[in-house]
Amino acid sequence: MSRSIRVGVIHSDADFRFGLRQLITSQDDLEYVFEESNPSVALERLRDALVDVLLVEYFLAGMTGADFSASLGEQLLAQDAKQIPIILMNVAFNDQLRLRMVRSGVSDVLALDPYPETVLQAIRTNAFGGPTVVRADLLELFEKLQLSARPNPALALGLSSLAEAEARAVELFASGLEDASIAEETGEQTFRVRRRLEKVGRAFGFATRQQFFLALFENGKLHAQR
Numbered sequence: 023m024s025r026s027i028r029v030g031v032i033h034s035d036a037d038f039r040f041g042l043r044q045l046i047t048s049q050d051d052l053e054y055v056f057e058e059s060n061p062s063v064a065l066e067r068l069r070d071a072l073v074d075v076l077l078v079e080y081f082l083a084g085m086t087g088a089d090f091s092a093s094l095g096e097q098l099l100a101q102d103a104k105q106i107p108i109i110l111m112n113v114a115f116n117d118q119l120r121l122r123m124v125r126s127g128v129s130d131v132l133a134l135d136p137y138p139e140t141v142l143q144a145i146r147t148n149a150f151g152g153p154t155v156v157r158a159d160l161l162e163l164f165e166k167l168q169l170s171a172r173p174n175p176a177l178a179l180g181l182s183s184l185a186e187a188e189a190r191a192v193e194l195f196a197s198g199l200e201d202a203s204i205a206e207e208t209g210e211q212t213f214r215v216r217r218r219l220e221k222v223g224r225a226f227g228f229a230t231r232q233q234f235f236l237a238l239f240e241n242g243k244l245h246a247q248r
Contacts, residue, residue: 027149030056030073032064032090033111034083042077045138052145059083061090065097068106074149076106077141080113087113088126095127095229105229107148111136117166124160124236127229151216155231157198164239172240180226181243191218195234196244 029046031054033039039057046054056073058064061082076094080087087110098105107129113119114134123131129152130144184192187208194204201219205212219231228234238244 024051026051026053027145028053028055028072028074029145030058030068030071030076030106031078032058032061032076032082033079034059034081035079038079042141045141046145049142052142061085065090065093068094069097069101073106075145076108077145078108078110080110087111088119088122088128091123091128091229092126095227098229099224099227105224107152107230109144109148117163120163121167121169124163124230124232127233129230151201152230155195155235157235160232160235161239164236169240171242174237174241177226177237177241178243181241184222188218188222191215192222192238195219195231196238 029052031039031042033042036059039059043054043057046052056067056071056076058067061084078087078090082090085093087108091108091110094108095105105127108127109130109132110123110128111132112134113123113131115131120131129148132140132144136144181189181192190208191204194207199207201215202212204210204215208215210218219234223229223231223234226234226237228237235244
């Protein structure tokens with residue numbers, strides 16, 4: 023039997039945290055292992071915590087959930103530790119905010135007052151690789167915001183130095199293929215493709231696939247969709 027998904031909550035409202043705790047502990051496959059109201063304290067405690075997914079309030083004390091996500095991502099990279107998927111809660115969407123979420127490494131976003139079933143689905147999805155990067159949706163967002171190029175010489179050099187198998191996986195990812203389709207093209211198992219892309223993204227400092235996709239776009243590395 024597989025182990026439970028370890029869930030943490032960072033939220034300023036004690037009643038909201040209580041409600042999430044009740045919801046999460048009611049599920050056989052989920053375990054409530056971490057909670058905190060202060061984001062600065064949370065960053066320190068998370069150095070040693072074992073958490074698979076974090077639910078984070080957008081309006082935290084002294085910083086936004088996006089700021090927290092970026093700070094945690096940098097901290098985990100410095101520790102050479104696995105990234106923790108972050109699901110932002112209580113978010114009122116707009117395009118600029120959505121781009122901010124992508125750039126800061128947020129894995130998923132839940133709008134105001136989500137249904138319990140929506141919260142549970144988001145936890146499970148993000149614990150097992152996160153939502154699919156939908157190329158068309160992200161490109162539409164970039165076009166609406168008239169996103170311009172932001173060349174990153176270090177990224178360009180790093181991409182040109184990848185081993186053949188890694189370069190091929192990135193090329194197919196940039197063309198819009200999902201992991202299973204990349205596996206078919208390369209003759210590898212899907213989990214190996216996933217790990218390969220995670221390894222490459224992590225080496226470049228990216229916490230999520232969306233971050234990686236954005237960086238490829240800004241560096242002119244996206245390929246025609248297959």
